[in-house]
Amino acid sequence: MKIVVVGLNHKTADVELREKLAFNGPRLEEGLLRIKEIPEIREAAILSTCNRVEIYLQVRDVQKAYAAVKAFLAHFFEIRIESLDSSLYLHEGMTAVKHIFRVASSLDSMVVGEPQILGQLKDAFDFALERKATGVLLNRLLKKSISVAKRVRTETRIAENAVSISFAAVELARKIFTDLSGKSFLLLGAGEMAELAAKHMMTNGVKDIMVANRTYERGCELAREFEGRPVRFEEFPDALVHTDIVICSTGASTFVLRREHMQKAMRERKQKPVFIIDISVPRNVDPAINDLENVYLYDVDDLRGVVDTNITERQKEATKAETIVEEEIETFRKWLSSLDSVPTLIALREKAEAIRRDELERFFNRFPAMGEKERKAVEGLASSIMNKLIHAPTVALKDEAEDRDMLTEVIKRLYNLNGEDDGKE
Amino acid sequence: METILFELALTFYFAATIVCVLELFKGTRTTSRIMFSLVAAGFVLHTLNIVARYFISGHMPTANMHEASSFFSWCIVLLFFFLEYRYKVGLLGSFIMPVVFIMMLTSSMLPRRIEQLSPVLQSSWLMIHTVLAFVGDAAFAMAFGAGVMYLMQEHYVKSKHLGGLFRRLPSLQILDEINYKLITIGFPFLTLAIITGAIWAENALGRFWRWDPKEVWSLITWFIYALVLHVRLTLGWRGKRAAILSILGFCVVLFTFFGVNLLLKGYHSF
Structure with missing residues (x-):
């Protein structure tokens, strides 16, 4: 009964190899079934994302299972087995548990704290569960990983700060305007970055969108794409009066949006705040605009600065998260050791004994006149019923069978042997 | 009796203020919950104190500096609850509870006698x-x-x-x-x-x-x-x-x- 992780990720394998090893669509099901067929392996789940391919296993013999899985991967994806040597890692026992906890909590991700990985992990295990590839141990491990990830999420700020420029822009906009849904938005120019930022703004609720581009036709095209309206480029200073957020990326070599434009617009809009994002290099917005009241101008370097501090912030939070992971490993270890069948055997026998004693006592109290000989006979009868009843489960638990962990768990639940531990977790 | 209520309210506000200031440095959901319970407890006692003074004196307890600054603070706390309910603004307490506490502290140092109002007033x-x-x-x-x-x-x-x-x-x-x-x-x-x-x-x-x-x-x-x-x-x-x-x-x-x-x-x- 060993938990094992075999896999590779963005740190150990380049994208070329990761691509080759991706379990996509039907390959996932096929791969999972094939792995499950390996005799060494009792439980299995496969996680396949663009940054990692990992196989979670419960095995009898670690080295044999590892060799088998490695051979399987090479065969299944038609690559040379040596190419896996340097990139494939193997974690076993508590190290494997720790690894899964760290993956779930997004501590092992390329962008630490990114939230998608937990969902992907859940999907991977759900998929395996539906195909009956996982059992008590891996299911429990997944449940625990989710709760660890949630604890990390709530107790640290690991996922709080934006770590991409366009997310940082949205985050800032939220600190200026709260709710972006009622805000109007002007896209000045049509650079790729600007489009991306515009899309982020839209998914965050901005509805009223204007596009001003040098070539009017291209502007119209973009406006259609964003369900906004085109504005003639010469007329953009007038549009500023009704704009709360400006994203500028024109590719011009000088300042397109000048201080006078903004000054005039601010007067006309009665100083309602404006957030300007200048993504263009060289800059298209006069930096002096930031000195105007209620105007907040961020250029690419500013946003990059925000992102950098956010990343340092996340790393700080990550150390806190590691402590949480360590704590949780301890509780999982306790659960694992409770899975061992010996304590369950003892508990089962004790429970049966207790019942026998209680029932005999009640019986003798009801028939006090009973003679010594009869008493002995009744006691013998009770003992032999008890022993026969617990004989089969005892044998089953003692047997080194494949499903012993599951049986232990089942017997604990059927006979309610967990006592006060019930309902915990 | 009403003096004890006042002292207790002051104590709770003091504790709440400490938590509020701590919250500036390291805030969690727990600290803000503690802060709220403290303010709420203080507010209940404070209200009782004001009601008690009303019944003892027979008029609105805003007849001297002690009563006035106490009532002033009471109004601020009331509004604070209202704003929290309406806007759920984080950290507002950290900026307003110190004001409440200082006002209450001032109030506590002023003569607390219950005024006999001249009939004209x-x-x-x-x-x-x-x-x-x-x-x-x-x-x-x-x-x-x-x-x-x-x-x-x-x-x-x-x-x-x-x-x-x-x-x-x-x-x-x-x-x-x-x-x-x-x-x-x-x-x-x-x-x-x-x-x-x-x-x-x-x-x-x-x-x-x-x-x-x-x-x-x-x-x-x-x-x-x-x-x-x-x-x-x-x-x-x-x-x-x-x-x-x-x-x-x-x-x-x-x-x-x-x-x-x-x-x-x-x-x-x-």
């Missing part, structure tokens, strides 16, 4: 006038808190140093909105307080207006907040300027409340 105008005045002042106090928060947040965004409290302070728009709303609440209350004060003075003393220092400074306060609203609506003085003005305005409120009594003599006993 005994009328329901006492309650109407003082409640209006303090609700108005409490709104200005909260606007002050929101103004300070605005200036901090504006500084973070403008200077592009997004550290410190940037993440936990609410957005500029919300802070400005709260600031504005509070002044639009405070201003009519202040106006009505001045009007009812004049009517009461006419009834009790025979003259609407006597150029008493308290009256003069209340009028100055009124002009300041009238100006705040006016320039906001006409010139678009919002955000930073509105925040600065509301901070200045509250300083004048405090002077009208404490300073006038300490430095200038008039018939307002507080």
